[in-house]
Amino acid sequence: MTSPSLKPLTSAGDDGLAALRKAPGDAVLGLDFDGTLAPIVEDPAQARAHPAAAPALARLAPLVGVIAIVTGRPAAVAVEHGGLEGVDGIVVLGQYGLERWEGGELTVPEPPPGVAEVRAKLPALLAAAGAPEGTHVEDKGHALAVHTRRCAEPQVALDRLRGVLEALAERTGLQAEPGRYVLELRPSGMDKGVALRGLLAERARPGFPSVVLYAGDDLGDLAAYAAIDELRAQGVPGVKVCSGSTEVTALAEQADLVVDGPAGVVELLDRLAAMLV
């Protein structure tokens, strides 16, 4: 699984890295947070970026056009848990792009009414569905995530709850977003592909982007991969990096480069910085 060097698996990935070398100032690097910059842990509140992640991002930021952290987490949580407060040149697109943090400024819209309805109904619904011990609700303000990682059989627990959660999402006008032993009920209309395309559009200028590299680990990152595929079809090079795990294999199947979890992602960021100085 691990690629010990910067050698991608695909020729499209090779083209992307060549474009990065040639025009780094117009390059866009997108990175997911949980499972990509931050090792997966049982309690979402305890997740923190790999200790070498923020220093690697700080080295890379002045060398490229923009670095975006594109995450399902609230933007402020990703900044705090990522140690990103002091890192210049980073944009954090939180809650799948609904929220934004840049230069110390946080923009958070009002959540749609369905979120409050889900918050009110979820405890009784989980109890009625026989949610196994260890089921945990993470309230993210704009979304509620039902986690089963701490259950004795996480996948069995998630499969048991999936139907009622998807039905609740439909009734409340929300979207059910699956992830690593989690199912989130979140506002629809946004995803990581929409977030990435929006960032590119607002900075549009001749020659930009020279390349878009995106690293992710989970199903929610497939929308960003799809955005890269679209860009490639329009002639813009792209590199799809997978932070590999045994829990989700869908990204590895599409990736140009598979690295070994957050430690591998940080190593990649260091190698990119060394390549560009």
Ligand SMILES: O=P(O)(O)OC[C@H]1O[C@H](O[C@H]2O[C@H](CO)[C@@H](O)[C@H](O)[C@H]2O)[C@H](O)[C@@H](O)[C@@H]1O
């Ligand atoms: O877009 P991301 O940055 O990858 O966020 C996706 C969800 O990640 C978090 O859950 C995952 O990480 C937890 C901490 O390691 C882990 O316990 C859980 O099993 C994973 O699914 C986060 O808690 C969610 O809110 C994010 O949406």
